[in-house]
Amino acid sequence: MGQHNVGVDLETSVGYLLKEASSALRAAMEDVLRPLGMTVTHYSCLELLAQRPGLSNSELARGAFVTRQSMNVLLHALEREGHVTRPAEAPVGKVLPTRLTPRGKRILAKATVAVRSVEDRMLTGLTETERSDALRLLQSMTRSLRAGDDKA
């Protein structure tokens, strides 16, 4: 039975195609990260820490698009595995700056190569102009969506 020739107006909805692309990207990332024993959220957290050492739990949560409670349990797991370290006492306030350990940096290096290959595959067939168009369009959509938050 498999394929039905669809094509109502799902194929013309930017929202649906955005979700479809994001879902495909996540699945592809999971495929290449699984052999390394990592999940996408794992990787996101480590990559954020590599680019901005000392990020707090809440800042990492925002960067990985999860709640700070979820990031908290993830950080405890990463700490137990020896991939990150957090001071027992907060240097200032309650913020606990997190840093990668050498072990964390090593596994991240492998993961980065794998993930970059996925992103390269995703951009296959697109010109340099089209890639920068994609960047600009995605940024514009995110900005417009957040414009109507009214969270204050």
Next chain:
Amino acid sequence: MGQHNVGVDLETSVGYLLKEASSALRAAMEDVLRPLGMTVTHYSCLELLAQRPGLSNSELARGAFVTRQSMNVLLHALEREGHVTRPAEAPVGKVLPTRLTPRGKRILAKATVAVRSVEDRMLTGLTETERSDALRLLQSMTRSLRAGDDKA
């Protein structure tokens, strides 16, 4: 402390911006669907059924990007709420074609209006050409990602 001036190369990664946009879209959809007592997955299922009546559980799962097990529990909930109906016996094979009830169509109508307003807001500031560019680029990325599945 709030904002740190970031901008390493997260802002130049199509993958990261894709996740960011998708996350913002999902949050915006949740905001407008919550007053209706619906989740995004609820809505996705109903919208799929409106556009292609008689879809099976597995087909709905693929269209909503969840497993067929997750869609199964969702369908039972929607059936209990009287939004969809499924025959007790499979007309052919094991496939149980699902259909919207009048009640399901009514609530979907409200949800569709709300979701469409979100998508319109997302596309604010983009020209017609840019919108079709977005469609084409997202389709290209999804296709390229799935090209390397090797699932057979």
Next chain:
DNA sequence: GAATATATGTCAGAATACTGACATGGGTCA
């Protein structure tokens, strides 16, 4: 200085989605 507001880290419980497994129906092919 005191009060308020905002942000953080954390614990606990609930909701949601996933993986693993099984039986069944249909198609393919020798």
Next chain:
DNA sequence: TGACCCATGTCAGTATTCTGACATATATTC
């Protein structure tokens, strides 16, 4: 026809994430 393979529906258990709540620290305001 029978063996095999694939897809489907479903049950059970696990895992991950979220919502709610609380205490604490900083900044802001009067």
